[in-house]
Amino acid sequence: MSFTIKKALIPTENGYTTTDLRIEGDRITAIAADLDPVGEVIDGQNKLLLPGFVNAHTHSSEMWQRGMIPLYPLELWIEELHEFSPLEPEQIYLSALLTAAETLLSGGTCVVDHLVWIPGKELESVAATVRAYQEIGIRAFVGPLIQDETQSKGIPDGGEDRELEEYHYSTQQVLDLMQRVIEDFHQPEAGIEMMVAPTGIQLCSEDLFKGCVELSDRYHVCRHAHLLETKAQQLLAQEKYGFSAVEYLKQIGFLGDRTSLAHCVWLDDRDIEILAATHSTVVHNPLSNLRLGSGIAPILKYRQAGVNVSFGCDGAASNDGQDLLEVLKVGSFLHNITDSDYRQWIAPREAVKMASEGGYQGIGLESEVGSLTEGKQADVVLYDLTKLSLLPRTDPLNLLIMGCPNNVVDSAWVKGEIVVANGTPTRIDLEDLRRKLFEQSEWTTNRKSAHVAQVEQHYRSVMNLPK
């Protein structure tokens, strides 16, 4: 199928131009004024055309827990997360569909899903997720969240001698599962890729990390992990290695130009140099970092050091909204209070570049996708600039990123296929999804977690909080 988008506004180096853009097959084949109409003609007047963004870190199944978990730091929050996780592959399918829909309707064309799978139903979880992404037509990178250490190991000992359970799978069992996932589901040509995605240094052994590196090299899949999201994890790295977690990841070969690392809040200048030298990507998750009180990631420093930075919503249990435009807004404004020199601040035009070019760079696709360039794959989004929330008319990119846009995505294409038209996904029934989500859930309040109570005292003691 071909499309000719007529008279859309697109950003130039410093301003805007009005132009036509042609999509044939999966590619952008022409960008010029007054193109002959080929295929379906799309009216681009008073619309802004941008490359799609990558939602570069989320956990789709957490959709079932949005609005559920009270205000806790990560280490307590995660106890509730595991206690109330969905247990049926059908739920995993629906939450992946919702994640994809909210990503597409806020400017994203690709989702990186650090998937919390169902214990004992791991392959079914991945199958349900992949099915959802293929149905709705979004590009997706799926990296099951793997670990080989029990949850409580994620909190520093703080000198205490704790007796902790063994994890329910051995390291080898986890790696075997991961290999099976890659062999069964990795289909780059279809826009569905698997990733190796150990949870992070807090819950993974060295053997697990090394096994992941080996799988990544053997199958040429991307690597993904959480990195130093909280101060507790920084303390833990000191307990575990006696030196920086970033230095550790470098030594065992996990870093590289196909490695993206979520959060990166507690890194120092030496760590930042390592990320730059290894061409690793930082995924900025500003809203969950606020909700969980993790801190402000030093994003201006990353940019000054030449580290690639992209944006992620993070899972809906820690950023209960899942709107990429909100993430770009808060994720750029937030740094204005960390450096008084406004010349360092992230302008909307830069944020858009980070979310698109930076996003695809973090998953190794920068030469194929991520900008409005002839020959690149057509993962593009058309925004309706006549919506009330984008009026009066001033600077379109400023309105989009600094404002609070409401239902402004008009159309979106992934690999040349139209997946959103007239503000709604074309290939699924959004109303049917809405009804199922309503029917399969119920109002809750003040769910009390037994697990939180178990670890809270230890956590408060280690973090020097009042009893």
Added chain:
Amino acid sequence: MSFTIKKALIPTENGYTTTDLRIEGDRITAIAADLDPVGEVIDGQNKLLLPGFVNAHTHSSEMWQRGMIPLYPLELWIEELHEFSPLEPEQIYLSALLTAAETLLSGGTCVVDHLVWIPGKELESVAATVRAYQEIGIRAFVGPLIQDETQSKGIPDGGEDRELEEYHYSTQQVLDLMQRVIEDFHQPEAGIEMMVAPTGIQLCSEDLFKGCVELSDRYHVCRHAHLLETKAQQLLAQEKYGFSAVEYLKQIGFLGDRTSLAHCVWLDDRDIEILAATHSTVVHNPLSNLRLGSGIAPILKYRQAGVNVSFGCDGAASNDGQDLLEVLKVGSFLHNITDSDYRQWIAPREAVKMASEGGYQGIGLESEVGSLTEGKQADVVLYDLTKLSLLPRTDPLNLLIMGCPNNVVDSAWVKGEIVVANGTPTRIDLEDLRRKLFEQSEWTTNRKSAHVAQVEQHYRSVMNLPK
């Protein structure tokens, strides 16, 4: 007109209950299960009923400049603001209408408009604003932004001997205008109140402040001002008074239980004690404080000290979105990174209370409005919990405040009148407003401000920024 809302969910102390609520005249006259239907019956099933919020600090006419001003700190940003302000009362009317519409559609029932009026057309500006608010039916407090010192006085001298122009009106002329505004437009019984609202210590003489206090006492109107929004203003207060701006405002009698103060970012512990002792209200404007790099206001400290805190969007030139729910979200999450003890964090239930009870307290109406209580005025909002952005169902208030709600306001009442129904304002034609805003504006980019260039060198020098 009367209304009976049937089977709505309302928050109780720790959970929710399903109940009916009756509105007769301008009051809530009954809250109980199974009320006999009186007047129009509203289906409240799967809807959440809350008291309306106060948008406790904004500048409506800045709507014309949303998306226009690049990333600058306040002192440079304001030069652009004045250069590109609207100049026709008809524009002022449209921007007030848009401000009211966005407030109503994000849960607000009252707007506090620190109005930037048109020089030479001051009374026409207020008339246009009041007309808009009365037409759409929102409760409004209008405080024209007055000053009697020229703009450049807002930046500290830093030891430099600057020659600055006189302001174009004398102090007495400004006060005479304010008196005229109060006499002509203050109509509390109609839900339209005037306020005395000097810009702040940075641009107002002692005579202007004292004149405002006198007018406020004589006419019993509320007081409003900006307070220590930026570090530069803190320096300026030291230059001007040699001691704290808060101490100064207390000495001249400006503080009190009908005084609300926007921003309050750079206050110390002694200042906070003064605010608590004088029962003054802090208006938290988290998004503009981020956009302008002003800082994070110490909201947790205010709350611990017993200072009343409400929320404001601030003007659209410094918070280009105007969504109260977004302000409540960011304005509560933001403080999680300022105190590692999560027991101090602001839960959604608290944020809602601050925005409603706290909001009305800041404008002296706490005994009349701001909670779901029999006998109080009916300024209430009904949210549709079946919208996709609030699914799956978990805790309704958490979803509303921690999520990213999209078109969730179903209905709203102000003083018992229905002003929003089926998600759209009932008394104005929103589509007509949208078309006018589109037609009366144009895309712009990289507007260069001559004024910014004039003050930038001095600003950078005073603030110790690299040349």
